[in-house]
Amino acid sequence: xxxxxxxxxxxxxxxxxxxxxxxxxxxxxxxxxxxxxxxxxxxxxxxxxxxxxxxxxxxxxxxxxxxxxxxxxxxxxxxxxxxxxxxxxxxxxxxxxxxxxxxxxxxxxxxxxxxxxxxxxxxxxxxxxxxxxxxxxxxxxxxxxx
Numbered sequence: 014x015x016x017x018x019x020x021x022x023x024x025x026x027x028x029x030x031x032x033x034x035x036x037x038x039x040x041x042x043x044x045x046x047x048x049x050x051x052x053x054x055x056x057x058x059x060x061x062x063x064x065x066x067x068x069x070x071x072x073x074x075x076x077x078x079x080x081x082x083x084x085x086x087x088x089x090x091x092x093x094x095x096x097x098x099x100x101x102x103x104x105x106x107x108x109x110x111x112x113x114x115x116x117x118x119x120x121x122x123x124x125x126x127x128x129x130x131x132x133x134x135x136x137x138x139x140x141x142x143x144x145x146x147x148x149x150x151x152x153x154x155x156x157x158x159x
Contacts, residue, residue: 014073016043021076023055024069031070034058038079041071108142117142 014020019040022031034041034057044054044062051067086092089104096103113120117140121127130143131150144150 014043014071016045018043018073019075020055020071020073023065023071025063025065027066027068027070031072033063033065035076037076037081040075 019042021034021040023033023041024030025032033055036058039058041058042056044056046053046067048067052064053067053069054062054064056062086095092103107124108116108118109121109124109126111119118126118130126143131147132141132143132145134146
């Protein structure tokens with residue numbers, strides 16, 4: 014295939030039936046061929062560049078379904094069904110909204126953490142919530158310009 018062409022469902026090893034650039038709207042770009050070593054350099058959708066054997070097969074073009082995640086979910090039911098088939102990560106309840114028996118940030122008369130959210134790397138599991146072994150906190154920027 015010529016250099017600069019877009020491919021998808023690319024084999025990383027010859028005969029593995031396609032493992033790279035398979036998600037909706039994804040494609041990989043052929044950068045260069047090395048005919049002496051029989052290798053091809055590919056740019057993946059993530060931006061990483063990999064070298065695959067020149068005998069590896071691929072499909073020409075872009076996978077359909079690009080932009081699927083750009084549409085908003087609009088209602089809680091859609092989010093519920095989205096995460097129901099994936100894993101139990103929705104809804105997310107904040108730690109400060111819990112009771113002290115449920116979370117280290119829970120309890121109190123107002124929803125506040127009550128102490129620093131930084132925690133040591135040596136803390137036991139169950140205590141490690143918040144900023145674990147934080148090197149710095151606060152405004153992350155150089156000199157502020159007004």
